[in-house]
Structures are given as C-alpha cells and as structure tokens.
Amino acid sequence: MAGTWVFVDQRDGNIRKVTYEMLAEAKKFGGEVAAVVFGKGVEGLAGEFAKYGADKVYVADDDIFAAYNTGAYVAQMVAMIKEYSPNAVLFGHTMNGRDMASRLAQKLDAGMATDAIAAEISDGKAVFTRAIYAGKALAKVEVTGSPIVATIRAGVWEVVESAGAGEVVKVAVAATAADVYQVAKDFVPTVSARPELTEAAVVVSGGRGCKGPEGIKVVEELADLLGAALGGSRASIDSGWLGHELQVGQTGKVVCPGLYIACGISGAIQHLAGMSSSKFIAAVNTDTEAPIFNVADFGVVGDLFKVVPLLCTELKK
Amino acid sequence: MKVLVCVKQTFDTEAKIELKDGKINDAGINLIINPYDEVAVEGAIQLKEKGIATEVVIVSAGADKAMDAIRTALAMGADRGILVKQDSAADEYARAVALADAIKKENPDLILAGHVAADDGSSQVPTRIAEILGLPHVNVITSIEIAGGKATCTSEADGGTAVTEVSIPAVISSQVSWNEPRYPSMKGIMQAKKKPVATVDAIAVENKVKVLEFALPAGKTAGIKIEEDPDVAAAQMADWMKNTVKVEVK
Structure with missing residues (x-):
C-alpha cells in the first residue's frame, strides 16, 4: 500500500x-x-x-x-x-x-x-x-x-x-x-486584510451586546490589533451587522483557534457548539449569568464598549 | 419545471445533546427541518412564485416521524411529498442511495437540498446523489438564476464568492444565507393536511460507515471571572492574554 x-x-x-x-x-x-x-x-x-x-x-x-x-x-x-x-x-x-x-x-x-x-x-x-x-x-x-x-x-x-x-x-x-460539468463564470475574492475564520490563530467575535455596527467597530479594533479573524454570533448576523460567512455556531462555522474572544455574546447553545473547542476562551459580557462564562477561561463582567477599547490600550503597552 | 427538495428532519439547533445507553437520546427533543434544507424549500417555493417552477416536491428519507418535516414544508407552500422510510441509523451513502432512487422515479428538472445537515454535519448527501444520478452539482449556493436550460449559481467558496453555471437537471445545495424561510401560515398548515404524501420503502443497502461509539466532549469548565471597574478588568485581561495565552500584538 x-x-x-x-x-x-x-x-x-x-x-x-x-x-x-x-x-x-x-x-x-x-x-x-x-x-x-x-x-x-x-x-x-x-x-x-x-x-x-x-x-x-x-x-x-x-x-x-x-x-x-x-x-x-x-x-x-x-x-x-x-x-x-x-x-x-x-x-x-x-x-x-x-x-x-x-x-x-x-x-x-x-x-x-x-x-x-x-x-x-x-x-x-x-x-x-x-x-x-x-x-x-x-x-x-x-x-x-x-x-x-x-x-x-x-x-x-x-x-x-x-x-x-x-x-x-x-x-x-x-x-x-x-x-467538466461546471462552468466557472466568476470568482470574487473576499477583500479582507484579516485571516479567514477557520484558519485564524485568534478569533474575536461580536454578538447582540454590540448593539449595532458601532459596537462591531469596537470589536474589529481588537481583532486587528491581534491580527485576528472577525466572527459573530447569530444575533449580529441576523441583525445584518456582519455577513453570514462570519457566523460562528451550529448554522455557521465551527472554529478552534488558539484564542477565542467573545464580546457581547451570551453563549446560546448553538453558538457554544461552534467555538467551545477553542484552546483558550475569553468573554466580555454585561450579564454575570451569561452561559458564555461557563466555558470562558477568562471572563469579564462588564460593558464591551468600555472594556474592549481599554483592553486595546493595555495590549499596546 | 419540476423542483424536488430533499429535507432531513433534525434536532432543534438549541437542543442539548445527551446520551442514553450509549446512543444519542432523542426523547423530548424538538424536531425541525434541517435549517439548511428549510432554505432550499423556501428557494423552491420562490421559484414557483416567480413562475419558473410549476411543482415543488418534498422528499425525506427517515423514520415515520419525518412526516412532520414534510408537512411543514407543504405548509410553507410545497405541493406534495414523498417519505422514503429508512432506519435513522442510515449513513450518508445509504441515505444518498435511497433518495436518489426516489428522485429518479420523479425525474425532476432541479434537485435542491441543504449543503449540510445540522445534526451529522457531513455535507455529503447532495453531492453523492448527483454522482449516483450522473448529474452536475453546485454546492453552498446563496442565489440561483434559471434560464435556457441552465442554472447560474452564486456560491460561498473558499476565500471568496464563485459564480458557476451548470446545465439542468442538476443537484444544487443551499447555504443558509440564500434566503429567509417563511413561517407557514395558518391557511398553509390547513392546506398541508390535504396535500398528498406518498410513502415508499428505502432500497435496502448496507451502511459503509460503522459507528463505534458516541461520546460527549469533555466539557470546558469555567475559569476566572472578574467583576471590576473597566480599567482594572481590561488590565487583568491584557495580562492574562499576554502571559497565559501568549498572544502577539500587531
């Protein structure tokens, strides 16, 4: 053989x-x-x-x-x-x-x-x-x-x-x-300076707690500082803040990066399914009862709009 | 044009998975149409509303209770159904063989299905069906145009978006971002009860893949959780990221 x-x-x-x-x-x-x-x-x-x-x-x-x-x-x-x-x-x-x-x-x-x-x-x-x-x-x-x-x-x-x-x-x-039975008519590469979700060493995701595109921007800033891929929970995809190709979870992508940072994501079971095999998990969420904290190695109970920009400042030090 | 949609009945994606006697316990689990297949059903109904499709046929291979998934698709607007009775332990090969046999008898112009099932996550069956039937296929589509005996599909590809043309009949599998499936209306649910559903037995073939054991993953346990002022919390988190995770900052 x-x-x-x-x-x-x-x-x-x-x-x-x-x-x-x-x-x-x-x-x-x-x-x-x-x-x-x-x-x-x-x-x-x-x-x-x-x-x-x-x-x-x-x-x-x-x-x-x-x-x-x-x-x-x-x-x-x-x-x-x-x-x-x-x-x-x-x-x-x-x-x-x-x-x-x-x-x-x-x-x-x-x-x-x-x-x-x-x-x-x-x-x-x-x-x-x-x-x-x-x-x-x-x-x-x-x-x-x-x-x-x-x-x-x-x-x-x-x-x-x-x-x-x-x-x-x-x-x-x-x-x-x-x-050959498929005729390739066009291919439009994804224009992104960020790595792809399933290949990235670090993934930073934003969820409902982002409240809108301005919250996603906060999360993006952290992602870019870490050279990370950007992802999202179903809430931020269904709200149209992020494209479906960035969804992490059972009806999206399953990821296993070295570090997964969940920002404003409560941790619905279908989201946890897509990321809980990550090596390290960090979470920032206002709700101390959020299920994401049950799988997080490091959890911060707090407002992502305050914590994430400060985290960026600290990381740059 | 006759459009046939393959649907699989799966666990609700919010379902918690438990084992019983070494098998996945389905007691008390809410069953739904696989979300990827549901999108294919919606896509077929939209083709009918546009006057492109004349008939939408739903085919499901599974146990008797898969009838509920077929009825749901009929309530959304599909015309009739076929239940291919098959043991729930059938593997991807056996499923594809059973579905392809039912599809062949229907001779449809287009076969739609979700690109993956939310339960086994295999993403094999639509492509296998295409191979069995000797038809072209395109996977993971987010839109489709049908004209002049051809299907032009936009699909999610590795690192971008691809546009691919195939002649029909073809097997086309959907990504969930294709459309937003409708909720069945009360009228639709009433009508669905009267729509015809044929029941046939699956071709008996042996599974090719043998399941040796099911297990639950070692659950991750909660680590540190801090509730501090944002500046203190941010400093501690940065410290953890640098010293424990050893992240690189660009």
Whole structure:
C-alpha cells in the first residue's frame, strides 16, 4: 500500500494551512506520505511540501485544472488512485475539499468520514472521530475501503516542519473536457486584510451586546490589533451587522483557534457548539449569568464598549 | 419545471445533546427541518412564485416521524411529498442511495437540498446523489438564476464568492444565507393536511460507515471571572492574554 495522500487545497498558488497540518499528521500513520497537487503552473509549489514531510509530490499540471472544478479533479484523482493505490486520501474540510471528496467517495462506492477531528489509519481501515451536532457530541466511526477517504477539520492538527524527500512525480493528465460539468463564470475574492475564520490563530467575535455596527467597530479594533479573524454570533448576523460567512455556531462555522474572544455574546447553545473547542476562551459580557462564562477561561463582567477599547490600550503597552 | 427538495428532519439547533445507553437520546427533543434544507424549500417555493417552477416536491428519507418535516414544508407552500422510510441509523451513502432512487422515479428538472445537515454535519448527501444520478452539482449556493436550460449559481467558496453555471437537471445545495424561510401560515398548515404524501420503502443497502461509539466532549469548565471597574478588568485581561495565552500584538 502506497501510504497516505494529502490533497493540496490551493487557489492561485495560495495553499491552505490545513494541507500542512495533514502532511504532518499523516507521518503518524506509517508508510509513505504524498502531497497531491492539481492546477496550472503549480509545479513550483512542490518544494513547499517536502518541508513538511512529503516523501512524494504528485503533480497534475494542466489548463483543465486551472480553476477547481469537481468533474475534472475527481476524474484525475480516480485515475491516479487506480494507478498508485494509496491507502488513504485526505482532504481539508474546506468548501472544495468536501465537494471533491463527496463526489470521489460516491464514485468509488465508498463510505467516508467528513470533518474529522482525529484519525487512526491503518491498512484498509481507519477510525475517525467526528464532531456531530456541531460539537455537542462526538462519534467514533470506522471506515473501510481502498482507499480510505476523509475530510479533516482545519486547525485540529499542528503544522510541524520535517524534511521529506519530496520527490516530484509528474502524472499524466487523465481528465478530459468531457469530465467538466461546471462552468466557472466568476470568482470574487473576499477583500479582507484579516485571516479567514477557520484558519485564524485568534478569533474575536461580536454578538447582540454590540448593539449595532458601532459596537462591531469596537470589536474589529481588537481583532486587528491581534491580527485576528472577525466572527459573530447569530444575533449580529441576523441583525445584518456582519455577513453570514462570519457566523460562528451550529448554522455557521465551527472554529478552534488558539484564542477565542467573545464580546457581547451570551453563549446560546448553538453558538457554544461552534467555538467551545477553542484552546483558550475569553468573554466580555454585561450579564454575570451569561452561559458564555461557563466555558470562558477568562471572563469579564462588564460593558464591551468600555472594556474592549481599554483592553486595546493595555495590549499596546 | 419540476423542483424536488430533499429535507432531513433534525434536532432543534438549541437542543442539548445527551446520551442514553450509549446512543444519542432523542426523547423530548424538538424536531425541525434541517435549517439548511428549510432554505432550499423556501428557494423552491420562490421559484414557483416567480413562475419558473410549476411543482415543488418534498422528499425525506427517515423514520415515520419525518412526516412532520414534510408537512411543514407543504405548509410553507410545497405541493406534495414523498417519505422514503429508512432506519435513522442510515449513513450518508445509504441515505444518498435511497433518495436518489426516489428522485429518479420523479425525474425532476432541479434537485435542491441543504449543503449540510445540522445534526451529522457531513455535507455529503447532495453531492453523492448527483454522482449516483450522473448529474452536475453546485454546492453552498446563496442565489440561483434559471434560464435556457441552465442554472447560474452564486456560491460561498473558499476565500471568496464563485459564480458557476451548470446545465439542468442538476443537484444544487443551499447555504443558509440564500434566503429567509417563511413561517407557514395558518391557511398553509390547513392546506398541508390535504396535500398528498406518498410513502415508499428505502432500497435496502448496507451502511459503509460503522459507528463505534458516541461520546460527549469533555466539557470546558469555567475559569476566572472578574467583576471590576473597566480599567482594572481590561488590565487583568491584557495580562492574562499576554502571559497565559501568549498572544502577539500587531
């Protein structure tokens, strides 16, 4: 069996961190670790993966892979699986990762674990831990198959630098125009100087207590001081202060940063589900009874409009 | 144009999860339409109101009580329903196989579903259905335009917003920000009782994924909580962030 493959999640050469997290963890499963990258002009990226332990880097470089499209990517992956027989193929649980993995798993007539937060992979068999009900419960599931397919949540594994051989294997392009069924008409990148919610080391979120866009500004100031991602509870999204893509919780994103700062968020169960696996949690809220304090490592009972600007001043000292 | 919407009955997102005999305890839990699917139902009804869709069919795979989810969707304005009776322990593969079979018999022009279920959080089923039926798909959409046998979808992508065109029939999965689902009116609820719902048995297939155990996460415990003047509180919090968390300040 040819070890574990990590599918490289990238757009225009920007590689998502979860790729490196998976490469580092894949070492633990034994056997060869390979990065698999599809794109146009991506060969230059290959050296990156050797730094994080990739023994091999499979590169499929062609115009057909210039932008992510499920049909061509899955067709290529299926052909490569047939040729090289990897034991497991891991994807980041990103929008593209889950899209591609789901179609691939069905094409292989296989089961799959998505959004896994832990994995033990052996030959032909794996046990994954999945957070269900947005983290209110955990399920351990066994997936068998050849290969094993799974998507892994960003941020649960550490990025560890370790030199691998990084032998580049240029693979034949197996996908054809007939495999493409989605026509990419446009892509508008999110214009933000802030990191993305699911990848950030620090997340600062604002809730009902922000009372409006002016409260969000206060929270943003703290976020930018820390180089943090901005998030929000359902209250601030439903009120239109923040876009839905910034919602943290059961109907939004699940995050696990090193530090989560909840400002003016009471901690409804559906919000707690999305952030309580953060390493450290801090909270500022006027209500001393707010449930957010039950999960906060550091809680301040107070008005965010007063405490947060003063906190910024203190942090700058 | 016939639009079919897959809905899953899930726990209310405010529900507290407990275990009983090693399984998720569903006693006393309020059941709802998966919020992502509810948005798909609303999207289908809006297509009908615009004169694009002529019929909206709801399909749910699940136990008998999933009928309530179908009735709710009918009360919102869908035309008829199909309950595919299936064990609640069916995995994503088995669900997709069962739903795809029911969908095939209906031969719809468009298949809508939520991109993920709020309970298992798998985000697999719509894409699997598309693969089984050999149809194009687009996931996590926030708007859709249907014209000339094509669906043009705006969707939430990694690091931005994508616009993708596919030919229909296609499977399209919704993000919750697509629309604001309506509450069923009293009239809608009355009418829903008379709308036809067919019941069929799911194709019997084995699960591919085996659940070994359920557990509750180690609960986080409350740490320090201070109630001081804002300047004192801010100073202590800054101190904790710098010395315990070791944050970097830009």
